[in-house]
Amino acid sequence: MSRVIQTLRDTGADVLEDVKDIEIEDFKKLQGLTDTIITETWDNAIQSMSFGFTFASAMAWNEAIKMYMKKHLKTETPNSYFLYALGVTFMTTLFLFLTKGLGRKSVVRPGDIKKAIVA
Numbered sequence: 001m002s003r004v005i006q007t008l009r010d011t012g013a014d015v016l017e018d019v020k021d022i023e024i025e026d027f028k029k030l031q032g033l034t035d036t037i038i039t040e041t042w043d044n045a046i047q048s049m050s051f052g053f054t055f056a057s058a059m060a061w062n063e064a065i066k067m068y069m070k071k072h073l074k075t076e077t078p079n080s081y082f083l084y085a086l087g088v089t090f091m092t093t094l095f096l097f098l099t100k101g102l103g104r105k106s107v108v109r110p111g112d113i114k115k116a117i118v119a
Contacts, residue, residue, distance in 0.1 A: 065084065069084065
């Protein structure tokens, strides 16, 4: 355990030495880039959580519709489930087609980070 602590101290000292050599203009560039990375990370986390809740909701509705078909329509043939799956697939495809242009197009790539640091 003490070896790990010593390694962390040595690494911290190395980082402090490197930080002393950074020019203020470079630091400002990095700060803006850091803000962008944090914003992108937060946006991705929110999007992933939204997807998870949407998926759980879709699964719940899927089970409710299957139960309704079984109980009220008195149909439990493979054909009815197949038609239901085709209907859901069609609706999903239509939704994706109609909403494909709504997302943000700017993404920070590792190459962009290197260019911002060098520039």
